[in-house]
Amino acid sequence: MKTALARLGLLAALVLAWEGAARAGSPLLYVPPSSALPALRDLLLLRSYPDLPSHLLLTVREIAIAYALSVGAGLAVGFALGLYRTVGRAYGPILAALYAVPSVVWYPSLMLFFGLDAASKIAFGFLLGFFPITLAVLAGIRQVNPQLVTVARAFGARPLTIFLKVLVPGMLFTLVGGLRTGLALSVIGVIVGEVLGSKAGMGALINHAYGLLRTADYVALVVLTLAVIAASDVAASLLERRAQRWTE
Amino acid sequence: MTLIAIEGVARRYQTASGAVDALRDVSLSVDAGEFCTIIGPSGCGKSTLLGMLGGLVVPDAGRILIAGRPVAGPDPRTVATVFQDPGLFPWRTVVENLEFGLELQGVARAERRRAATELLGPLGLRGFAPKYPRELSGGMRQRVAIGRALAIDTPIVLMDEPFGALDEQTRMLMGEWLLEIWRRTRKTVIFVTHSLHEALALSGRVAVMTARPGRIKSVLELPMPYPRAMESPEIVALRAKLWHEIREESARAMAGS
Numbered sequence: 408m409k410t411a412l413a414r415l416g417l418l419a420a421l422v423l424a425w426e427g428a429a430r431a432g433s434p435l436l437y438v439p440p441s442s443a444l445p446a447l448r449d450l451l452l453l454r455s456y457p458d459l460p461s462h463l464l465l466t467v468r469e470i471a472i473a474y475a476l477s478v479g480a481g482l483a484v485g486f487a488l489g490l491y492r493t494v495g496r497a498y499g500p501i502l503a504a505l506y507a508v509p510s511v512v513w514y515p516s517l518m519l520f521f522g523l524d525a526a527s528k529i530a531f532g533f534l535l536g537f538f539p540i541t542l543a544v545l546a547g548i549r550q551v552n553p554q555l556v557t558v559a560r561a562f563g564a565r566p567l568t569i570f571l572k573v574l575v576p577g578m579l580f581t582l583v584g585g586l587r588t589g590l591a592l593s594v595i596g597v598i599v600g601e602v603l604g605s606k607a608g609m610g611a612l613i614n615h616a617y618g619l620l621r622t623a624d625y626v627a628l629v630v631l632t633l634a635v636i637a638a639s640d641v642a643a644s645l646l647e648r649r650a651q652r653w654t655e
Numbered sequence: 656m657t658l659i660a661i662e663g664v665a666r667r668y669q670t671a672s673g674a675v676d677a678l679r680d681v682s683l684s685v686d687a688g689e690f691c692t693i694i695g696p697s698g699c700g701k702s703t704l705l706g707m708l709g710g711l712v713v714p715d716a717g718r719i720l721i722a723g724r725p726v727a728g729p730d731p732r733t734v735a736t737v738f739q740d741p742g743l744f745p746w747r748t749v750v751e752n753l754e755f756g757l758e759l760q761g762v763a764r765a766e767r768r769r770a771a772t773e774l775l776g777p778l779g780l781r782g783f784a785p786k787y788p789r790e791l792s793g794g795m796r797q798r799v800a801i802g803r804a805l806a807i808d809t810p811i812v813l814m815d816e817p818f819g820a821l822d823e824q825t826r827m828l829m830g831e832w833l834l835e836i837w838r839r840t841r842k843t844v845i846f847v848t849h850s851l852h853e854a855l856a857l858s859g860r861v862a863v864m865t866a867r868p869g870r871i872k873s874v875l876e877l878p879m880p881y882p883r884a885m886e887s888p889e890i891v892a893l894r895a896k897l898w899h900e901i902r903e904e905s906a907r908a909m910a911g912s
Contacts, residue, residue: 558742561709562756562807563731572759576746 438626446623447630455624456612466597466609467635469525473532474593481537481589485544490570499545506538510596514603528600528608536593543585547578583650587643594636609635658687658843659708659811663717665868666703676868677703680717683862683871685845687810690837692846692854694901695864696908701847704869705815708845709736721811731756735809739816741800743788750775750784752799756807771806777836778802794825798832805836814846818853830856834881851897855890856883863900866907873900 422440429439449455456462488495488502514531521527551574559573575582601610609632616625666678677700685691693701706712707719710729719726721733735756743752753771762770775781778798788796797817804812817833818826830853837844848854854861861875875897879889 552742554738554740554742555744557711558736558738559755559759561711561729561731561736561738562759563729564759568759573744576744579746 435620435622438622442623443626443630447627450624450627450631455621455627459612462608462612463631463635465525465607466601466632469528469597469601469608470532470594470639473529473597474536474590476529476533477536477540477589477593478586480533481540481585482544484537485541486548488541489545489548495545502538502541506542510535511599514600517600518604523605525608528597528605528610531600532593532596535596536589539588539592540585543581543588544578547581547585548574550581551577579650580647583647587640587647590643591636591640594639598632598636656687657684658689658722659683659685659845660720661704661708661717662720664704664707664714664719665716666700666707666712666714678714679868679870681864681869681871682717683874685843685860687843688841690834690844690846690857690859692848692858692861693864694848694851694854694861694897695869696866696901696905697849698867698908698911699864699904700867700869701849701864702815704864705736705813705845705847708811709734709813711736731760731807731809733809734811734813735804735807736813737797737801737804737815737817739819741788741796743796743799743803745788748785748787749780749791749799752788753802753806755803760807767806771802774802774806777839779832793821794829797821797829801833801836805840809842811843811845814844816847816849818850819848826850826853827856831882833857838881851894851901852885854897855894856885861897863897864904866904866911872904875900 425437426439426441429437434442446455450459453459484502488499510531513534514527517527517530517534521530555573555577556569559569564572597608598610601608602614603610605611605614609628613625613628613632616622616628661681661683664678664681665676668675668677681700681704683691693704695701703712707714708721708726710726721730744755747755750768750771753774754767757767757770772784775784778801780795780798780802783791783795788799791799797820801814801817818829821829834857846853846857855877858877861877863872863875864870865872875893877893879887883890
């Protein structure tokens, strides 16, 4: 209760300081809460951007597709590299080298390959989400106590049973952590992709508002996008906590 | 009646510093219902031998027959294994760990739960069914691992230094407890240890292994009834004899390692 009050107090102080500073400086550039809040209201009531729902839906759909691809490919590649020693030795280093490249350098070529529409955003979201999932699978496999595999073999377990009953539960916490990071990065990939160049989606709206110096709308759009991302992360962290309780 | 026949098995491992002969020409036969202990210095290949009996390690030469049939991989209907590291599944409760083998054999949920619950009493784990391994003491964990092996009710149980990681008092109590279980179930137990005390207190026969490459050096018969008075003249004499057999091998193992 006391901590909640303390946090509210800090928040109120920050908002007031922001308001004062923005008014003292330039309200257009620093967007005080007194103009951001009405802009947010107008945004949510579809006054400023009547086609907001279709943009939001597009972004969410791009994220969903990019994430689904990241999960599918990340799990497949991670298990292939982690479970088959030859494959891991041959391709593991390549994966690590690719991961070290700052991902943004790929984006221009993705736009050239996939165009300005959703495909390039999905590709970028996939590229960002894929690595943490693959690496989490690899780390998770290494973290499973080999004695448990020996025990399962002694009890007659075949490879598929070992996979389902020993490996997956033994690495679940790490795996879910990687899936959560992957989701966050897929979201970043899609939105960065939209901001860097697109005709539709939340990133495109943000770019539009920013380009026209509609700074209050810009802030409102950013806040809304943040809220959507935060909601997805909260859902993911709840799943993660359940997995942790289960694995320990 | 001979249940287990080990016939001239050998095993060599490739390591970074060249090939290592773990076992060379090991032969031993074990009768049904026997409590047979294998004792030897560390690194003498005891665990490798047990791994072969359990079908986890393939011999380079020789063969192992169980009830007349050669071992060709793990056979959970005949052999159950208890390891020094109990290897309990941390995400499974005690009762779920006990059920593991039955689950793999496709026993129905209610049936395997009943079988596992029945074991809790003899294991001294009544009331611990819903606990997780991390909530148990070392001795309790090892009892769960033994229970997991007993649950699949095989005629043969292999034990690879099951009490090796426990403190001395717990070890002695666990030994008494294990004897009780063995006398009730009359399973054939092959028990690997490097403890003279355990070998003398528990076994009907003790096979002494040499330092690497491991061979069977000698086999001692221990016909005394249980429970054994460890200070009786017979046991003290056997202890001296056993120590005499092992001493030289342990010294060689120490010098070699």
